[in-house]
Amino acid sequence: MIVPSFSARGRRGRRLVSCLLLGAVICLLPFFCNAYWLDVCVSIGLYALLALSLNLILGQAGIFHMGHAAFFGVGAYATAILNTMFHIPVLWLMPVSGAAAALFALVVARPIIHLRGDYLLIVTIGIVEIVRIALLNDVGGITGGSNGIFGISRPQLFGFRIYKSLHFYWLVWGMVGVTLLLFYGLWHSRVGRALNYIKADDVAAEGCGVNVSLYKLTAFVLGAFWAGMAGTIYAAKMSTIAPESFNFMESVIIFAVVILSGGSQLGVLISAFLFIGLPELLREFSDARMLIFGLAMMLMMIWRPQGLLPCLPRVYARLRGAVAPGANVEERRA
Amino acid sequence: MEQFFQQLLNGLAVGGIYALVALGYTMVYGVLKLINFAHGDLFTIGAYLGLTLLVSGGLAGSLPPVLAVLLVFFMVGLLVALIGCALERVAYRPLQKAGRLSAVVSALGASIFFQNAVMLAYGARPYVYPNSLRPDFTIELFGYALPGMRVMVIVATVALMLALWAFIQKTRMGAAVRAVAIDQSAARLMGINVNRIISLVFLIGPGLGGMAGLLVGMYYGKIDFTMGWTYGLKAFTAAILGGIGNIPGAMLGGLLLGVVEALAASYVAFAWKDAVAFCVLILILIIRPTGILGERTADKL
Numbered sequence: 001m002i003v004p005s006f007s008a009r010g011r012r013g014r015r016l017v018s019c020l021l022l023g024a025v026i027c028l029l030p031f032f033c034n035a036y037w038l039d040v041c042v043s044i045g046l047y048a049l050l051a052l053s054l055n056l057i058l059g060q061a062g063i064f065h066m067g068h069a070a071f072f073g074v075g076a077y078a079t080a081i082l083n084t085m086f087h088i089p090v091l092w093l094m095p096v097s098g099a100a101a102a103l104f105a106l107v108v109a110r111p112i113i114h115l116r117g118d119y120l121l122i123v124t125i126g127i128v129e130i131v132r133i134a135l136l137n138d139v140g141g142i143t144g145g146s147n148g149i150f151g152i153s154r155p156q157l158f159g160f161r162i163y164k165s166l167h168f169y170w171l172v173w174g175m176v177g178v179t180l181l182l183f184y185g186l187w188h189s190r191v192g193r194a195l196n197y198i199k200a201d202d203v204a205a206e207g208c209g210v211n212v213s214l215y216k217l218t219a220f221v222l223g224a225f226w227a228g229m230a231g232t233i234y235a236a237k238m239s240t241i242a243p244e245s246f247n248f249m250e251s252v253i254i255f256a257v258v259i260l261s262g263g264s265q266l267g268v269l270i271s272a273f274l275f276i277g278l279p280e281l282l283r284e285f286s287d288a289r290m291l292i293f294g295l296a297m298m299l300m301m302i303w304r305p306q307g308l309l310p311c312l313p314r315v316y317a318r319l320r321g322a323v324a325p326g327a328n329v330e331e332r333r334a
Numbered sequence: 335m336e337q338f339f340q341q342l343l344n345g346l347a348v349g350g351i352y353a354l355v356a357l358g359y360t361m362v363y364g365v366l367k368l369i370n371f372a373h374g375d376l377f378t379i380g381a382y383l384g385l386t387l388l389v390s391g392g393l394a395g396s397l398p399p400v401l402a403v404l405l406v407f408f409m410v411g412l413l414v415a416l417i418g419c420a421l422e423r424v425a426y427r428p429l430q431k432a433g434r435l436s437a438v439v440s441a442l443g444a445s446i447f448f449q450n451a452v453m454l455a456y457g458a459r460p461y462v463y464p465n466s467l468r469p470d471f472t473i474e475l476f477g478y479a480l481p482g483m484r485v486m487v488i489v490a491t492v493a494l495m496l497a498l499w500a501f502i503q504k505t506r507m508g509a510a511v512r513a514v515a516i517d518q519s520a521a522r523l524m525g526i527n528v529n530r531i532i533s534l535v536f537l538i539g540p541g542l543g544g545m546a547g548l549l550v551g552m553y554y555g556k557i558d559f560t561m562g563w564t565y566g567l568k569a570f571t572a573a574i575l576g577g578i579g580n581i582p583g584a585m586l587g588g589l590l591l592g593v594v595e596a597l598a599a600s601y602v603a604f605a606w607k608d609a610v611a612f613c614v615l616i617l618i619l620i621i622r623p624t625g626i627l628g629e630r631t632a633d634k635l
Contacts, residue, residue: 118367130612
């Protein structure tokens with residue numbers, strides 16, 4: 001049993017305060033932003049959503065996955081196709097698109113999930129490229145080729161039509177909030193522990209009776225489901241989507257956000273702000289913007305190789321010998 | 335038959351280029367267990383430097399074209415090798431002790447940096463290699479007329495690969511490279527200066543990659559600043575195909591990928607040419623995860 005030292009306790013306290021502060025900033029931001037920065041914040045929220053879903057796969061389960069844009073794209077295209085062809089309301093399509101992305105993930109991940117780290121990395125890159133090329137070549141005659149699909153309708157929530165940037169801001173960040181809570185619960189559950197065990201040592205995990213392939217696949221499919229739902233929001237926000245929005249570079253950015261975060265959810269949010277906000281701040285350098293961005297990526301990794309905010313160690317027993325509810329009982333049942 | 339034969343040779347030429355780039359990936363992976371995502375952009379830098387040296391270096395005017403091209407070929411190799419070596423010092427060495435994915439992100443950052451540096455230095459529009467420097471003779475072989483450029487690219491890539499093979503297999507330094515690839519700490523205990531070997535690998539890999547960039551410029555006649563992504567990804571695919579970390583594997587994987595791609599482009603569908611490489615990759619990894627020549631290694635146990 002790990003007994004938290006006072007410093008760890010202090011860190012935990014500081015994390016909580018930072019979380020609340022960040023939450024307050026996000027709630028107050030729309031009142032101080034102009035239209036341009038509001039749009040930037042919407043896209044930060046979208047990337048935060050994608051990065052949180054990838055964090056489940058890459059940060060928690062330690063599966064080297066650099067093709068998250070593929071699932072994002074499948075979700076966005078599912079929404080776009082179903083909405084423009086059958087006029088199904090966009091928000092109804094959110095779980096449908098999630099399921100489409102999850103199903104796609106299940107089909108492609110099943111045969112490759114056992115691959116070792118770097119092999120998986122390169123295969124997932126291959127998947128992104130294949131998806132992009134398939135969309136570009138207008139597969140099945142429904143993806144619109146390189147022009148993509150336009151005229152996706154605006155979402156409606158209880159009769160309220162979401163069309164302004166401000167509305168999307170609340171939609172995206174509300175979704176981020178829900179995601180944070182759900183994934184926090186997952187991290188504390190049996191599944192979360194199993195995924196962390198697999199990341200630390202998959203052979204030992206298998207030896208202890210954790211079904212490694214099943215859990216890895218679960219993480220993959222769940223992450224893809226979330227990315228698919230983010231795709232719905234993206235399609236609704238843009239009302240036009242094209243294959244180039246889901247290329248390898250997108251995957252790289254989502255991947256880098258997760259690695260820089262260090263694996264904790266707070267880290268993911270901060271890292272998303274840095275990654276998407278920084279290039280916008282560098283607008284005045286116009287052409288040299290991405291040059292500085294690449295340099296910053298290198299420097300940030302050299303400065304903090306472990307990421308901004310790594311997950312704090314799990315606590316099962318509190319000080320003074322009190323047993324945390326659930327923790328040990330569940331362990332024994334396993 | 336004629337078309338098949340021409341496409342086969344085209345595939346071998348392109349495959350040779352893939353193989354040269356793949357060697358850089360596989361050697362770096364061998365010693366550092368790092369996918370050097372910036373390698374594709376070092377290749378782009380090679381193509382651009384070659385163009386600059388050929389056109390504005392004044393070499394083309396004062397020397398016979400063949401000699402000028404040959405000289406530039408080696409100059410590009412040397413310059414890109416130095417850039418590669420500097421990259422390792424700045425971006426990868428501080429991360430040697432850190433997690434492997436941190437180094438991967440650093441490599442991705444370096445890739446974005448190089449790509450945009452090329453764009454800033456040369457502008458975003460594609461460049462054209464001067465036709466006067468590209469050989470336009472044809473060679474008769476088995477009754478077919480073969481473009482001279484195609485043959486020259488094949489000859490150049492094969493020569494470089496043989497030279498590398500001889501270096502790795504026959505020299506003391508080559509043995510040290512192989513030793514570091516097998517077990518870094520054991521090699522260190524045997525008195526091998528591991529950091530020096532890593533520097534050496536970062537000289538050879540990018541050097542070959544830069545030369546491959548020049549070859550692509552000569553072969554297709556057109557270069558642009560984003561081409562590193564596609565070639566890099568394909569070359570890495572080739573390296574995996576042959577078994578990553580395995581030098582003959584990278585050569586074989588590159589040639590194989592080039593041929594499969596050329597044949598698929600002419601017989602299946604041209605628009606899907608880029609997807610073919612990745613489909614082959616996924617198939618290979620499902621059937622034989624260690625690649626064609628890769629040896630089964632024990633995982634962490």
